[in-house]
Amino acid sequence: MGNNKSLRDMQAEVDQYISQFKEGYFSPLAMLARLSEELGELSREVNHFYGEKPKKSSEKENTVEEELADMLFVVICFANSLNIDLQKAHDAVMHKFNTRDKDRWTRIGEEGEDENGNN
Template sequence: MEDNPVYTTKEIEKAVDNYISQFKEGYFSPLALMARLSEETGELAREINHYYGEKPKKATEEVKTVEEEIGDILFVLACITNSLDLNLSEAFHTSITKITTRDKDRWTKKEEN
C-alpha cells in the first residue's frame, strides 16, 4: 500500500476484510464491535478536547492525532459493515440523502455569487 493513498469505501472494506480474514477469530460480535466503536469515539473526543478544548494533554500522555482517531473509527465501522454484510457506501448514501432532504432548509444558506 502507498504511503498516503486515497481509498474508496469499497477499498476500505476490502483492506479491513483482508486484515481480519488472516485470523481464526475473525470479526468480533456486533455487540463487541459496538463497544469498540464507543471506545474509539471516546478517544476521538479526548483528542478534540486536548487540541480544541480546555483540557491540555499531560506530559506523560501519548501523542495521537484527531485524524488517527477518525481512522480508528472508520476501521471499526468497516468491521461492522463487513461482519453484518452491509455496504459502507450505501449506508452513507442513505444517510446523506436523508440529511439533504430533511434538513435542506434547516440552516441559512450562503449567498451564491
C-alpha cells in the same frame, strides 16, 4: 489499492486484513464497545487540542486524525461484520439529507432570506 479509495475499496481492504485471522470480526456488542472506546479516545484528543484540558507529560502524543482513523476502521469492521455496504448506506443518507433536510439549514448566500427568498 491507490490513494483514491472508495468506501467499498476500504471495506474490501479491511475484510482482507481481518480474514487472515481465525478470530474474524468481533460480535456486534463487542464492536459497539470498541467503537465507544475509540470515541472516548477521540474525545480526549479533541479536548486536549481544542478544549481546556492540557495533556499530561506522561501521555502518548496522538492526533485527532489518528483517532478518527481508528474510529473509521472500527466502523468499517462493524459494517463488514453485518454485511452492510457503507457506500450504499452513505448514498442513502445523502439522499435523505438532500431531500428531507434540504431546507433545514441556511445556505451560504441566503442569510436573512425566508423560505420564499424574501429578505
